[in-house]
Amino acid sequence: MNIKYKTLFLVSLLSVLLSGCLLSSESQNAVAITNEFWQAVQDKNMDKAKELSTWESAKYLKFIESDKLKAQRFETGEVKVLEQSAEVATILYGGNTGDVRIPVRTVLVRVDNDWRVDVQKTMGSMVSGAMGAVVNELNSFMQDSLKGVDQALSQGIGELGKSLDQGLKSLQKELREQQQKNTPPDEPNGAI
Numbered sequence: 001m002n003i004k005y006k007t008l009f010l011v012s013l014l015s016v017l018l019s020g021c022l023l024s025s026e027s028q029n030a031v032a033i034t035n036e037f038w039q040a041v042q043d044k045n046m047d048k049a050k051e052l053s054t055w056e057s058a059k060y061l062k063f064i065e066s067d068k069l070k071a072q073r074f075e076t077g078e079v080k081v082l083e084q085s086a087e088v089a090t091i092l093y094g095g096n097t098g099d100v101r102i103p104v105r106t107v108l109v110r111v112d113n114d115w116r117v118d119v120q121k122t123m124g125s126m127v128s129g130a131m132g133a134v135v136n137e138l139n140s141f142m143q144d145s146l147k148g149v150d151q152a153l154s155q156g157i158g159e160l161g162k163s164l165d166q167g168l169k170s171l172q173k174e175l176r177e178q179q180q181k182n183t184p185p186d187e188p189n190g191a192i
Contacts, residue, residue: 027079030086033115034106038074038090041065049117054109057119064119072098076106084110092126102126 033052040048046065050058077089085108092102107121 026081026086030079030081030088030108030115031076033108033117034076034088034090037106037117038071038076038092042071042074052117053119054111054116057117057121060119060123063123070094070096086115 037049037052040046040052041064044065046061049061049064053061071092071094073093075091075093077091079089080087088106088108090104090106092104094100094102104122105125107118107125108115109118110116
């Protein structure tokens with residue numbers, strides 16, 4: 001009986017290890033296809049990108065191909081593999097200098113036991129990622145602008161305070177001068 005449990009334990013352990021290797025292999029394949037796809041996009045090799053895409057979603061490549069995206073470089077990260085689909089966390093670095101980060105979920109589906117990029121779903125995640133990047137850029141811009149506005153406002157208030165103070169002094173001086181002009185000269189003490 002003891003041998004039976006040991007054998008069952010070893011078989012279970014072996015199956016867990018094998019499934020881990022398979023899963024790791026699937027993850028590696030998904031990342032490899034993702035890297036090939038984004039490299040093809042970066043190189044503007046749309047024929048290669050089309051080969052790595054699903055047939056139904058290849059028509060969406062025209063949106064990625066445009067110069068508006070200008071992916072200077074990319075990075076891949078965490079992988080989530082299911083039976084028929086996978087998602088690879090991807091960061092695209094766009095803009096003229098490659099400093100605008102656009103987080104994307106590269107979505108892959110299994111086609112004839114191979115991974116293919118679903119460009120339509122990937123574009124959907126890109127839109128939300130791009131919106132997040134735009135919001136972050138606007139936030140940064142607003143913070144910088146507010147610092148400038150705050151400084152300018154502070155200087156403006158200081159200058160306004162000085163101007164009001166000078167105006168008040170000038171008004172007081174004019175009132176004193178006016179009061180002195182309107183005051184009749186002193187009458188002699190013996191006047192009737």
